Amino acid sequence: MRRKSSLAFCSLIAASLAALLLLSPALGTAGPERVLPKKFGLPPWSLMSLTVGHPNHGWQVRAKRIKKNKILSIKAGSEDRSYGHPALVLMLGRSAKEISKAASGSVMLVGDLSTKNGGPLSGHRSHQSGRDADVGFYVVDEAGKPAHLEKFVAFGRDGKASDGSGLRFDDWRNWLLVQSWVRDRRAGLSHIFVSRALRTRLLTYGQSQAAFKKYVPEVTALLKQPEDAEPHDDHFHVRVSCPGDQTEICREESK
Numbered sequence: 001m002r003r004k005s006s007l008a009f010c011s012l013i014a015a016s017l018a019a020l021l022l023l024s025p026a027l028g029t030a031g032p033e034r035v036l037p038k039k040f041g042l043p044p045w046s047l048m049s050l051t052v053g054h055p056n057h058g059w060q061v062r063a064k065r066i067k068k069n070k071i072l073s074i075k076a077g078s079e080d081r082s083y084g085h086p087a088l089v090l091m092l093g094r095s096a097k098e099i100s101k102a103a104s105g106s107v108m109l110v111g112d113l114s115t116k117n118g119g120p121l122s123g124h125r126s127h128q129s130g131r132d133a134d135v136g137f138y139v140v141d142e143a144g145k146p147a148h149l150e151k152f153v154a155f156g157r158d159g160k161a162s163d164g165s166g167l168r169f170d171d172w173r174n175w176l177l178v179q180s181w182v183r184d185r186r187a188g189l190s191h192i193f194v195s196r197a198l199r200t201r202l203l204t205y206g207q208s209q210a211a212f213k214k215y216v217p218e219v220t221a222l223l224k225q226p227e228d229a230e231p232h233d234d235h236f237h238v239r240v241s242c243p244g245d246q247t248e249i250c251r252e253e254s255k
């Protein structure tokens, strides 16, 4: 009996050490204090990916990495910033698949998500808790043929690239992308940021297409230009909501 209880004691110590190790990436880094309520150190929580805190003051545990493939590329420089909550990562994978099915050869360009353990990320206010992702636009060349971007390029209300490359904003595929996020019930979309000019352009396009019209109200509600950030004229910024089983540790809004 004694042996059993000392074994139990040892495994308790081991579990506590493991919990400490789990939180150790936080030590020495600026940003939010990484302390979780006790129950999150135990199963099933201890086996799950966790998104903690606010989008602009948060962190994550056991994040999922988004991987490049034939239909999804990672922007240069974002390789170490490609970790997010599975709800976000899987949603991006589903939408890339949907667009490539509708228009074969399409490749989604994914920029920053969050770092492996989350926390402050240079160049962003949010992107801290694994719920935010930047995604490049689908574009066509001067002849109207799908082209693939390696970096984010800005577009104006007229749909023309502002870098003088002659590239154009592909209304059809960008609408399909936004529509796929809005319709994705598994992920729980919070919002999509894009510039006011491109928002107007997309909504005008959706309204003009019989097949897309019915999604216009939902897209209208979720497509926003952020009030206190860059105009987002060279990428979409998409955010998923707090997972239903993590509302105790996840904060929906920025602080």
Ligand SMILES: [Zn+2]
Pocket: 124, 127, 132, 133, 134, 237, 238
């Ligand atoms: Zn962003």
